[in-house]
Amino acid sequence: MPLGSIALDPKTPYHVYEFVFNEKVFYVGHAWHHVRSHGRWGHVRNLVEHEKRGTLKPSKEQDLNRKSNRVIAFLIYAGLPEFEVRIPWEGIGKAFAESAEKQQILKRLSEGCLLANIRDNPRPVTIEEILEYQGVTAAKDR
8 A cells, every 4th residue: 555545544543742852842743654753863863964964965955954853953963862752642544643733732832842843833933942942052053
C-alpha cells in the first residue's frame, strides 16, 4: 500500500507527540509512523552536518529552516543532549489525530509553553524566545 494510502486510511493508528527539552514542551505534532517523531533528532543532525560542510541542498535548507527544526539545530550546534519525545495521545485515523494535536497545542499554550508550532498556534514566538524559555542561550546568526 502506498504511503499516502496508509496515511489517509481511517483505520491507520496515529499518535500525537511532543518534543521536550529541560522539561519544557516546545513542539507538538502528529504522525502515523514513529520515525517522524522519534527520528527527528537524527534527521536534523544530518541536515546540520550538510549545512556545516556547505552541501545542504535548497530543498533541504527549507526543511532545516522550519522553526521546530531550527530549535533542534541550535541544540545540536550547542552540543546539548537530545530532547525527549513524549506521546500524550494515541488513536485511530488522521482526522482524530489532527484534532487531538490541536487540543494538545491549546493545552500546552494555556500552561505557558512557548511552541514552535505555526499551525493552530495563536501565539507565534521566535526561535530565540523558545530557546530562552528552555533555559538555553540563543546565539545570533545560527
